[in-house]
Amino acid sequence: MTRIDDLHKKWLKERPGYAKAVADLEEEFQLARQMIGARARAGLTQEQLASRMKTTRTVISRLESGRMKPSTRTLERYARATGHKLKINFEPAGTR
Numbered sequence: 001m002t003r004i005d006d007l008h009k010k011w012l013k014e015r016p017g018y019a020k021a022v023a024d025l026e027e028e029f030q031l032a033r034q035m036i037g038a039r040a041r042a043g044l045t046q047e048q049l050a051s052r053m054k055t056t057r058t059v060i061s062r063l064e065s066g067r068m069k070p071s072t073r074t075l076e077r078y079a080r081a082t083g084h085k086l087k088i089n090f091e092p093a094g095t096r
Contacts (some may be wrong), residue, residue, distance in 0.1 A: 032066035
């Protein structure tokens with residue numbers, strides 16, 4: 001049986017379109033990882049966070065999956081609900 005990680009590594013090497021798509025999504029994945037980290041540090045489940053934000057667990061799941069780009073207002077609500085402060089900054093385009 002082939003593992004997903006193995007396929008991912010293989011496709012990154014062999015499929016330029018796949019590698020570009022992964023690179024294009026990196027910022028969304030990074031934001032999702034930061035959101036999940038904030039929730040984990042707060043010791044909250046998705047259900048508990050949804051309750052604090054007065055939304056549904058499905059919305060939290062979508063936010064944390066990287067499948068949707070949240071508004072600044074949503075990020076502020078998420079930060080407050082997890083006991084964090086939202087900080088947005090700009091970096092030169094060549095920096096990653």
